[in-house]
Amino acid sequence: MTRCVLALVVAALGVLGPGPASGQTIDPAFQRDIEHMLELTGAQRLGEQLAGAFVLQVGQSMRQANPNLPPRAVEIMSEVVRGLFTKEFGTLRPRLVAAYAKVLTPDEVKQLTAFYESPLGRRLIEVSPALAQAGVEAGQAWVKELSPRLEAELRQRLKAEGIIP
Numbered sequence: 594m595t596r597c598v599l600a601l602v603v604a605a606l607g608v609l610g611p612g613p614a615s616g617q618t619i620d621p622a623f624q625r626d627i628e629h630m631l632e633l634t635g636a637q638r639l640g641e642q643l644a645g646a647f648v649l650q651v652g653q654s655m656r657q658a659n660p661n662l663p664p665r666a667v668e669i670m671s672e673v674v675r676g677l678f679t680k681e682f683g684t685l686r687p688r689l690v691a692a693y694a695k696v697l698t699p700d701e702v703k704q705l706t707a708f709y710e711s712p713l714g715r716r717l718i719e720v721s722p723a724l725a726q727a728g729v730e731a732g733q734a735w736v737k738e739l740s741p742r743l744e745a746e747l748r749q750r751l752k753a754e755g756i757i758p
Contacts, residue, residue, distance in 0.1 A: 619694045627693045633709040644678035
């Protein structure tokens with residue numbers, strides 16, 4: 594069971610991908626601007642929210658895989674993941690800076706920073722978690738509505754291809 598949990602954690606962390614490309618250099622002023630934007634937008638808080646979602650998902654998977662799992666095992670997993678993610682967030686920061694530097698120009702970062710410092714930008718940052726939650730809920734409801742059709746169409750295609758009887 595421990596190996597299963599560790600495998601889930603490692604697999605989930607794998608979606609973060611590799612670190613910054615080797616040899617990638619970022620102008621120090623550009624780096625500072627990106628870091629400032631990350632501060633403004635609450636990147637660490639968002640990271641902690643993502644860790645929380647990850648913990649819930651892994652906890653559900655653990656319970657499904659082993660219904661007799663003591664609740665304390667899930668609590669311990671939650672404490673360890675949250676603690677490590679929070680403690681090590683600083684090691685993710687250079688990766689985020691590199692990712693932003695690949696996608697955005699210095700001028701775009703300055704413009705975005707100006708926006709996030711405006712009243713509307715601060716409001717967007719404030720309501721983003723609620724918007725994200727509403728989006729997740731809308732998506733889940735949509736998938737639930739589509740699931741019977743999806744299953745029927747998938748079954749029909751698999752039968753037509755001779756994959757299932």
